[in-house]
Amino acid sequence: MAFFTHHISRSFSSSAARSVVIKNVTIIGGGQMGAGIAQVAASTGHTVTLVDMSEDILKKSVKGIEGSLKRVAKKKFAEKPEAGEEFIQKVLQNVSTATDPAAAAPTSDLVLEAIVENLKVKQDLFGRLDKLAPAHTIFASNTSSLPITDIASSTSRQDRFGGLHFFNPVPMMKLVEVIATPATSQETFDSLLNFSKALGKAPVSCKDTPGFIVNRLLVPYMMEALRLHERGHGSKEDIDVAMKLGAGYPMGPFELSDYVGLDTMKFIIDGWSEKDPDNPLFAPSELLNKLVAEGKLGKKTGEGFYKYK
Ligand SMILES: C[C@H](O)CC(=O)SCCNC(=O)CCNC(=O)[C@H](O)C(C)(C)COP(=O)(O)OP(=O)(O)OC[C@H]1O[C@@H](n2cnc3c(N)ncnc32)[C@H](O)[C@@H]1OP(=O)(O)O
Numbered sequence: 001m002a003f004f005t006h007h008i009s010r011s012f013s014s015s016a017a018r019s020v021v022i023k024n025v026t027i028i029g030g031g032q033m034g035a036g037i038a039q040v041a042a043s044t045g046h047t048v049t050l051v052d053m054s055e056d057i058l059k060k061s062v063k064g065i066e067g068s069l070k071r072v073a074k075k076k077f078a079e080k081p082e083a084g085e086e087f088i089q090k091v092l093q094n095v096s097t098a099t100d101p102a103a104a105a106p107t108s109d110l111v112l113e114a115i116v117e118n119l120k121v122k123q124d125l126f127g128r129l130d131k132l133a134p135a136h137t138i139f140a141s142n143t144s145s146l147p148i149t150d151i152a153s154s155t156s157r158q159d160r161f162g163g164l165h166f167f168n169p170v171p172m173m174k175l176v177e178v179i180a181t182p183a184t185s186q187e188t189f190d191s192l193l194n195f196s197k198a199l200g201k202a203p204v205s206c207k208d209t210p211g212f213i214v215n216r217l218l219v220p221y222m223m224e225a226l227r228l229h230e231r232g233h234g235s236k237e238d239i240d241v242a243m244k245l246g247a248g249y250p251m252g253p254f255e256l257s258d259y260v261g262l263d264t265m266k267f268i269i270d271g272w273s274e275k276d277p278d279n280p281l282f283a284p285s286e287l288l289n290k291l292v293a294e295g296k297l298g299k300k301t302g303e304g305f306y307k308y309k
């Protein structure tokens, strides 16, 4: 517990009494992250509406949630498969889907966005949501790299807007970065923090700076691995083995890039490079650009640096 208090302390006094208790959640974007967050929120007793652009995508999202729940249940209820099946059905009952945010936003305590990593698209979405959601509803973004302040600027509720940055795969990764902008109220921050804890996650507090904590360190490292390979200084297989066995990472940088999604990697590095073109840590990679142009986006499309069946 000391861990939380140490990391979460902020510079102004707490007024948690007035923070919103988050029960009904709308998650926009049913991709790897949105589906994972929906799963964890539903597993911890929240009512979730998952929103994406088509019924087909949503069917795939729910199938993914079911598959992941089976993996969780296999371990959690190893001795009692019937209890595992009951758990899966109970969790799935907490998840409904919609192709229009208007279906759920009016009754949501929290609207969390996990759509494509594009500022304009995120701003348009929140601008529209601002008119649909009641005053108490908190908005949050799962962005990897964009300033929360910029995303929030399309709404009239900057005080009820923050960042909630989850990690892939959401059911397994314990960390959530909770981001307050200078305009985020203490009540909103407390609500997001308490929500993260209710999901069983370990939250840390981050300033609204590019990449927050993890990505500011992790993405330059992953890009540096690409550049090392591009210079001919190591095969991707050897670099992956080296970082797993020599540095204790669970995945090598190429495996992890494929896992994150090469489109997301490119969005992140292009955005940072545009803002800080002289920073060599943000220099683009021709190999990454080529793979993305070919639609090889990593595990989610079946091929990236490696092939997946
Ligand atoms: C860019 C963004 O903004 C920020 C980010 O997210 S950066 C990315 C952060 N993520 C990481 O760094 C992930 C690094 N990788 C890992 O931690 C591990 O490789 C891993 C947890 C993904 C998988 O573990 P690993 O032991 O390597 O592989 P694997 O044998 O497939 O999985 C072990 C168990 O984990 C569990 N598991 C893995 N993925 C799961 C999922 N999606 N759902 C449920 N359970 C899962 C399962 O119980 C699995 O056992 P099973 O195969 O019997 O079902």
Ligand SMILES: NC(=O)c1ccc[n+]([C@@H]2O[C@H](COP(=O)([O-])OP(=O)(O)OC[C@H]3O[C@@H](n4cnc5c(N)ncnc54)[C@H](O)[C@@H]3O)[C@@H](O)[C@H]2O)c1
Pocket (backbone or CB within 6 Å): 028, 029, 030, 031, 032, 033, 034, 051, 052, 053, 057, 113, 114, 115, 116, 117, 118, 121, 125, 142, 143, 144, 145, 165, 166, 167, 168, 259, 260, 261, 264, 300
């Ligand atoms: N992949 C990661 O490791 C990771 C980790 C943390 C945060 N993020 C961030 O989370 C967000 C989503 O990433 P992802 O990996 O889940 O991407 P993804 O490509 O797997 O999924 C994105 C989903 O959003 C949907 N979508 C796009 N625009 C939409 C809109 N206007 N309305 C509704 N749905 C829309 C797409 O159809 C797709 O299903 C990005 O901002 C990314 O930077 C990614």
